[in-house]
Amino acid sequence: MKFSAKFEYALLVLLYLKCEPDEAPTSGRTLSEKLSIPYRFLEQILADLKRAGLVRSIRGYQGGYQLSSHPAKISIRDIYEATDGKFEPWDCAQAEAQAKCNTSFNQCVIHAFYQDFKLTIDSLMRKYTLEMLCTTAHRMKTETAVAQVEKLKSDLQEELQKQ
Numbered sequence: 389m390k391f392s393a394k395f396e397y398a399l400l401v402l403l404y405l406k407c408e409p410d411e412a413p414t415s416g417r418t419l420s421e422k423l424s425i426p427y428r429f430l431e432q433i434l435a436d437l438k439r440a441g442l443v444r445s446i447r448g449y450q451g452g453y454q455l456s457s458h459p460a461k462i463s464i465r466d467i468y469e470a471t472d473g474k475f476e477p478w479d480c481a482q483a484e485a486q487a488k489c490n491t492s493f494n495q496c497v498i499h500a501f502y503q504d505f506k507l508t509i510d511s512l513m514r515k516y517t518l519e520m521l522c523t524t525a526h527r528m529k530t531e532t533a534v535a536q537v538e539k540l541k542s543d544l545q546e547e548l549q550k551q
Contacts, residue, residue, distance in 0.1 A: 389509070394471045397425050398433050399521070402442065402467060406459045407522045413445075413452030433471065440470030459519035468513060475510055 400423050405414060416434060420427040434453060437443045444456040455462070468475055 391468075392472055394429075394433055394436075395468055397423070397429070398437060398467050398471045399464075400425070401430070401433060401437070401453075402455065402459075402462065402518055403522055403525060405443065405453060405455050406518055407525050411454070413450065413454050415452040419453070436470050437467075440466065442466065442470055455518075459522060460517050462518040463514050464516045464518075464521075465510065465513035467518075475506075475513070 401419055404419060404423060416427065416430055419425065419434075420430045423430075425433075434443065434445075438445060438453075441456055442462055443453045445451065445453055465475065
């Protein structure tokens with residue numbers, strides 16, 4: 389199963405809006421530059437996110453985009469539906485596929501697997517929130533920064549011992 393580029397970019401945009409400490413609106417141009425997303429494509433993504441009520445736009449010189457609700461209330465599933473529509477990873481729900489399923493034992497077994505897999509993924513997407521992802525991102529940045537400082541200290545101590 390593969391997620392669309394639109395969905396992945398939407399995640400990046402929302403994480404940027406949430407994880408950056410500045411609460412001021414962020415312009416589309418800034419988002420495009422910082423996240424390396426083509427501006428025209430970003431405009432479509434922002435329109436989808438706005439239509440879904442996940443972001444709001446503020447007009448004017450200091451305008452831009454902000455989250456419209458608390459990040460703990462925005463699930464990965466919400467973001468997926470805003471960009472890609474209803475979560476249906478396979479077409480088993482279609483009448484055509486159901487007709488085939490009723491005539492072939494093998495397809496019925498596959499259908500049962502698909503249903504279980506879909507419910508598992510759906511549950512996981514509903515469970516994970518934007519806030520959870522941002523917390524993980526902050527932790528990763530902190531761990532990386534600490535590791536870099538430790539490396540610098542170690543390198544400095546080696547240099548001092550050589551002298």
